[in-house]
Amino acid sequence: MQTMGDPLAASAILAVMQLNTNVFTIFMKFSNERSKPFMSTTPATIKDIARLLGISVSTVSRALKDHPDISAETKEKVNEIARKLNYRPNALALGLKSSRSTTIGVIIPEIVHFFFSTVISGIEDAAYEAGYNVMVCQSNEMYERETIVAKALLDHRVDGVLVSIAKSSAKFDHLTLLQDNGIPLVFFDRVCSFIESDAVVVDDYKGAYMATEHLISIGCKNIVHLAAPENLLIGELRKVGYCRALEDHNMAVDPYNIYLCDTREKVEEKIHRILSRDPKPDGFFAVNDSTAIAVLQEVKKAGYRVPEDIAIVGFGDGPNTTICSPTLTTVEQNGYEIGYEATRFLLDRITKCNTGAAARKKVLTPVLVKRESTDRKV
Amino acid sequence: MQTMGDPLAASAILAVMQLNTNVFTIFMKFSNERSKPFMSTTPATIKDIARLLGISVSTVSRALKDHPDISAETKEKVNEIARKLNYRPNALALGLKSSRSTTIGVIIPEIVHFFFSTVISGIEDAAYEAGYNVMVCQSNEMYERETIVAKALLDHRVDGVLVSIAKSSAKFDHLTLLQDNGIPLVFFDRVCSFIESDAVVVDDYKGAYMATEHLISIGCKNIVHLAAPENLLIGELRKVGYCRALEDHNMAVDPYNIYLCDTREKVEEKIHRILSRDPKPDGFFAVNDSTAIAVLQEVKKAGYRVPEDIAIVGFGDGPNTTICSPTLTTVEQNGYEIGYEATRFLLDRITKCNTGAAARKKVLTPVLVKRESTDRKV
DNA sequence: AATGAAACCGCAAACGTTTGCGGTAATTTT
DNA sequence: AAAATTACCGCAAACGTTTGCGGTTTCATT
DSSP: OTTOSOHHHHHHHHHHHHOOSOHHHHHHHHHHOOSOTTOOSSOOOHHHHHHHHTOOHHHHHHHHTTOTTSOHHHHHHHHHHHHHTTOOOOHHHHHHHHTOOSEEEEEESOTTSHHHHHHHHHHHHHHHHTTOEEEEEEOTTOHHHHHHHHHHHHHTTOSEEEEOOOTTOOOOHHHHHHHHTTOOEEEESSOOTTSOOEEEEEOHHHHHHHHHHHHHHTTOSSEEEEEOOTTOHHHHHHHHHHHHHHHHTTOOOOGGGEEEOOSHHHHHHHHHHHHTSSSOOOEEEESSHHHHHHHHHHHHHTTOOTTTTOEEEOSBOOGGGGTSSSOOBEEEOOHHHHHHHHHHHHHHHHHHTOTTSOOOEEEEOOEEEOOGGGOOOO | OTTOSOHHHHHHHHHHHHOOSOHHHHHHHHHHOSSOTTOOSSOOOHHHHHHHHTOOHHHHHHHHTTOTTSOHHHHHHHHHHHHHTTOOOOHHHHHHHHTOOSEEEEEESOTTSHHHHHHHHHHHHHHHHTTOEEEEEEOTTOHHHHHHHHHHHHHTTOSEEEEOOOTTOOOOHHHHHHHHTTOOEEEESSOOTTSOOEEEEEOHHHHHHHHHHHHHHTTOSSEEEEEOOTTOHHHHHHHHHHHHHHHHTTOOOOGGGEEEOOSHHHHHHHHHHHHTSSSOOOEEEESSHHHHHHHHHHHHHTTOOTTTTOEEEOSBOOGGGGTSSSOOBEEEOOHHHHHHHHHHHHHHHHHHTOTTSOOOEEEEOOEEEOOGGGOOOO
16 A cells, blocks of 8 residues: 555555445445545544544544554554544543543733733743643623623633633622632732632732832822722722822822822823812822823823923833833833743642642732833933 | 521422432532532532432433423422532533534734734624634744644634634645634634635725825825735735825835835834935835834934824724824724624624635725824925 | 463443433323 | 323433453463
8 A cells, every 4th residue: 555656545445445344334424525535524533533444442542642552553553544634632522521621711801901911921821831722701891791701611611710800890709609610710910809819910019109109209299199999909009009108208198199090081081180189290100001191191282291290100011101202101010920920820720639728829029110201300 | 498598408408308319429419518518619510400309311401491391390490409509511511512612713813912902802792792702812923823723723623713814824724624624714804815715804905005195195205115024915915005006196116115024123123224215215104003103213213203204104093003192194994893793704604504605705994094193284 | 282461452431411212190182 | 981192201322532441362481
């Protein structure tokens, strides 16, 4: 058979020759195929290989994973046919049998945000390194969507879930549901205080403290903080960092200088009210970059100079911070590292099956990136 | 039993009472659980429900889907236990049985880009509306990664795949592999000319034509085009649109005015060479927004005024275009709509099983969004 | 020549579902 | 009262794998 030119035809003959039992069905298989010899429209299975070779599925299965019980000759034949048929193991069957799907789920607010998309890159890299697949689900910051995707991940029997909670999530039954079903959870960035679980976060308190202190150091006397909703821990921590920095420099914390304002839209809605307060703000610390940039644009439009009249600091260090003008001082958050480390935590839980071990927490230290929006000549 | 206060305890009793055969295993089940009555660490199955109720799995299965053969009483009991156990059907088993996973795969270059992440939003919405889940995989613009994720999607027996090819992909065996296995393909944005399949794209030619014509209309005489690699059809089409617009206005197409330059890095590398050419460029049409914005920043840095000395147009209309200064004129691409329509195409193929029908193509018309970077007083 | 041990391979159960078919009991129809 | 429905439920096979166990050969050892 090695003398034949066309390897496909060669194996077809080989296969037919070795048949003993069900020649008919095989023949049907061949005659049914249109123009694609040896390739049905449906994925090849171990059964197909076994049938073509006239051996049992057990043998094929063992041959494919190089089991010592199988002869070299058989292994060769099996692998050849498998290659020709483009055989790929059915992950559903594998998962059902082993009750492990080698897939991890991700519940993430919105991937449009640069930070979250870099987190995903870190997650994917860590997962692929370990042979795991990733299933990414957006909650779109909506509690309902979060519950839906959590259940979908449960349905698919993912081996673990990485989650950063939505702004609007106040109930967490859907997450404890996952835990109750033996699916380990690891939080990243936006953690949930009510659930005992591993977590990877940045030191939001410290980042906010540094940001505020920097504004103070360049001479700001009346610093406004644009904050996130209260149920978000990261928002709270950043607010506390802001307050503490003021206190440590003997500046009073004016509650009226703290606004719930974490999107561009809210900035456009509230900015005039904020700017018309007395004493007038000369510094802004916003809970994220896009809010900070919106402020930057609005105050410029209102005739103020940045950073001379008003200095601004954001949080996150997305690429936008270098394309606005002036460029934005911000607190760097290494999304990739957060995703990578969180996934390492999760894989650890999965492979070690140590769901019992105490919750670990990794806190990454952010760094303040100084740019033009706070670059005053002091 | 309705008189008891605790519904959990009530059903436990109910369950034990109804047992006839395997009391022992049930008892084991209870005594094994720590602090979580009625909830093992592993997901509940139909078998569990059947065992607790002393009925067969077939009955439970039918009861759960409201089959007329099952009595109202049984249905009620089954549903009650199912709810208590947080029963969720095993998607792996369902997929294996039906050879449909109600999951669609997405192969996308990089979700960091605003355009692609909006596409995903459109995909998700269309998929969820139809009860499908979405598995998003990034190729990171790498051919190897693209082949890996394609195989992973095949392994998971997704019902269909949406794909936008990586810049570096020149071979497409991994995609025909999917087709050969009966998995329908729909391309979005970056199509592959060698594979006959459905596609949803924007009219890149027209978008480029409009952009170039706009530059001409504001008085640009020497317009540079920063192009994508040649193997990307969208890049080619945009280049052709650029050339055609010049020709239609009796302006010569200078091949030296066309550069392979589609990232910020390449701009920083080549901009000085480009600007030092004679005649000096007075207009730029870049193949995407981030490239255009990089140009904008570099020419400003080099002392030129935008748009007075040099006018710039991008492609894509991401949010960056409104935060750079001056704001960027660009060609709007409705990513959400592309994703939504592509998914509709795919679901159509899946549900209708009409893999045989001719390939359909939907071309969305982009619109030119004029902003400051071309706002000359003419 | 009988025994033992390799070397190879197949049977069958299991994972969690669905579903055609058959069966029993209760109810209705003659 | 017999027959025919009707109502309700269980058996078992199937989806694609893996794997413990048992079964044949074959070959080397006494």
